[in-house]
Amino acid sequence: MTGNFLKQAMAGLRVLLVLTVITGLVYPAAVWAVSRLPGLHANAEAVDTTLVGVDREGDQWFHTRPSAATLPASGASNKGERNPDYDKVVADRRAAVAQREGVSPDRVPLDAVTASASGLDPHISRAYAELQVSRVARATGLGDQRVRELVVAHTQGRAAGFLGEPGVNVTALNRALETSR
Numbered sequence: 001m002t003g004n005f006l007k008q009a010m011a012g013l014r015v016l017l018v019l020t021v022i023t024g025l026v027y028p029a030a031v032w033a034v035s036r037l038p039g040l041h042a043n044a045e046a047v048d049t050t051l052v053g054v055d056r057e058g059d060q061w062f063h064t065r066p067s068a069a070t071l072p073a074s075g076a077s078n079k080g081e082r083n084p085d086y087d088k089v090v091a092d093r094r095a096a097v098a099q100r101e102g103v104s105p106d107r108v109p110l111d112a113v114t115a116s117a118s119g120l121d122p123h124i125s126r127a128y129a130e131l132q133v134s135r136v137a138r139a140t141g142l143g144d145q146r147v148r149e150l151v152v153a154h155t156q157g158r159a160a161g162f163l164g165e166p167g168v169n170v171t172a173l174n175r176a177l178e179t180s181r
Helices: 002-035 084-101 126-140 144-153 170-180
Strands: 123-125 167-169
Touching: 084 126, 123 126, 126 144, 126 167, 126 170, 144 170, 167 170
Parallel strands: none
Antiparallel strands: 123 167
């Protein structure tokens, strides 16, 4: 009985040591090495990817959804829609977007004032993109029609053809604006 127990204990110890090396050393080292590859990040801003929303300051750029996290981290707020603090945050965001875009607060789409779950989503609704067209056109001098064409070109359909709503990839759209000037 003790010989069998000792044999099983040694097998368990070997598995523990192997998994400790893999999950405690090899995997973290591999993740670190990949993170150091050129083109993955610069100054905490994702580059060479359109999978992460990057909000830029200034009237010449389209803005992403708000984030509940402080960049470059991601995260969501735990405040629900019935929380008075959350209501105030949404109302303040609505007023700020309405003022920036020169419209009444009731024209501000929901995704302009509510944060995405991760805070890193690069997509906004077509309505939010359309709301920003005039401001971006004025600031860039490209004209409303050209900016609308860029919005259409960077609008992606529903996932798998039926999931969710079409969205505009702000990161890709802002990069196109950069090269259109």
